[in-house]
Amino acid sequence: MDVTQIFQDKVTWFQNPDIVPYVFVRDENLISQPGKKHRLDWFSKAPIIKDPLDLKELPFAEYIYHIENIAFGPSAMPMPRWVFYDCAVMPGFVCGFAYKKDKMPTSLKAKLPDFGDIDYVPLSLFIIIPTMHKGEWVAHNLCSVNSFLDKSDQFYGLGFLSKAFGLWYANVELCSGMTQWGSPALKLHSHYGHLEVIGAYAPVHSHAKTVTYRAQVNANTWELFFSKDVDLEFLEQYEKSGFEINPTDEKSMIEIQNKIQNNEGPFYLNASEILSKDLKAPLSIYRPKGY
Numbered sequence: 001m002d003v004t005q006i007f008q009d010k011v012t013w014f015q016n017p018d019i020v021p022y023v024f025v026r027d028e029n030l031i032s033q034p035g036k037k038h039r040l041d042w043f044s045k046a047p048i049i050k051d052p053l054d055l056k057e058l059p060f061a062e063y064i065y066h067i068e069n070i071a072f073g074p075s076a077m078p079m080p081r082w083v084f085y086d087c088a089v090m091p092g093f094v095c096g097f098a099y100k101k102d103k104m105p106t107s108l109k110a111k112l113p114d115f116g117d118i119d120y121v122p123l124s125l126f127i128i129i130p131t132m133h134k135g136e137w138v139a140h141n142l143c144s145v146n147s148f149l150d151k152s153d154q155f156y157g158l159g160f161l162s163k164a165f166g167l168w169y170a171n172v173e174l175c176s177g178m179t180q181w182g183s184p185a186l187k188l189h190s191h192y193g194h195l196e197v198i199g200a201y202a203p204v205h206s207h208a209k210t211v212t213y214r215a216q217v218n219a220n221t222w223e224l225f226f227s228k229d230v231d232l233e234f235l236e237q238y239e240k241s242g243f244e245i246n247p248t249d250e251k252s253m254i255e256i257q258n259k260i261q262n263n264e265g266p267f268y269l270n271a272s273e274i275l276s277k278d279l280k281a282p283l284s285i286y287r288p289k290g291y
């Protein structure tokens with residue numbers, strides 16, 4: 001399917017001049033050469049840059065908290081304010097898309113409180129934090145207003161494009177992250193580069209049924225999220241291992257976790273398969289061919 005057409009038909013908000021990417025990053029953490037690593041012409045609009053340490057920007061942060069807390073409320077993981085400040089704003093990079101406040105549709109305004117004097121209202125949030133492992137960033141948070149808007153008011157692709165923008169802008173080549181088995185977010189996370197499962201079960205986390213992943217970021221395949229075409233490159237490189245993870249069966253997670261610990265991996269997930277399956281359906285575990 002032609003991605004340009006999909007953007008025109010379904011990702012209509014993306015060309016709206018009143019919706020722009022934002023970067024909410026303290027001065028010292030600003031990226032010196034944004035967008036230099038990945039060849040991609042999607043993000044031609046200049047982002048608005050906001051300083052989270054500037055008191056005038058507090059309403060922007062309040063909107064972020066509000067959206068995040070509604071999005072993560074159902075999974076009991078709303079982000080405490082100190083976590084955002086200590087673990088995201090100080091060490092990391094925060095971004096997303098924002099709507100010019102005085103141009104927002106009434107249906108959207110009705111879903112949000114008014115946090116006061118501010119030019120733009122954030123619609124999504126993506127946080128990445130650099131790790132001690134050289135070159136690796138950890139994706140710490142991703143959410144969008146789509147999680148609480150009626151289907152007809154949603155901004156199709158907002159969550160996906162928020163993470164894509166952050167990875168592109170910050171020149172991220174290796175990205176790890178955590179999400180819960182069976183989460184819709186896995187459909188997004190698996191599309192930024194072949195997704196290695198580095199942990200299949202995480203009882204150290206507040207949700208043990210968490211998958212920990214790592215991906216070598218490859219912007220060439222991002223359009224597959226929209227086209228829903230099969231990732232042929234993935235099928236050339238990997239084959240089914242014969243193992244599966246069942247998002248409703250903790251035992252299957254522990255089994256794969258033990259195999260990872262026994263160095264029987266590396267194990268990967270197939271993005272096309274995840275996209276086409278129900279959230280609760282078992283997922284095939286892949287390994288590199290001839291391994």
Ligand SMILES: CC(C)(COP(=O)(O)OP(=O)(O)OC[C@H]1O[C@@H](n2cnc3c(N)ncnc32)[C@H](O)[C@@H]1OP(=O)(O)O)[C@@H](O)C(=O)NCCC(=O)NCCS
Binds near residue numbers: 157
């Ligand atoms: C998960 C989340 C970030 C996705 O962002 P989004 O803006 O809703 O999603 P996008 O518009 O970018 O992408 C839409 C696609 O995502 C998938 N998707 C999103 N929500 C879905 C759901 N509830 N069920 C199934 N698939 C879903 C589908 O593939 C959909 O495309 P399709 O309609 O053509 O099938 C957002 O719903 C959210 O904030 N959720 C709550 C917080 C959360 O769980 N964050 C992830 C933590 S790792």
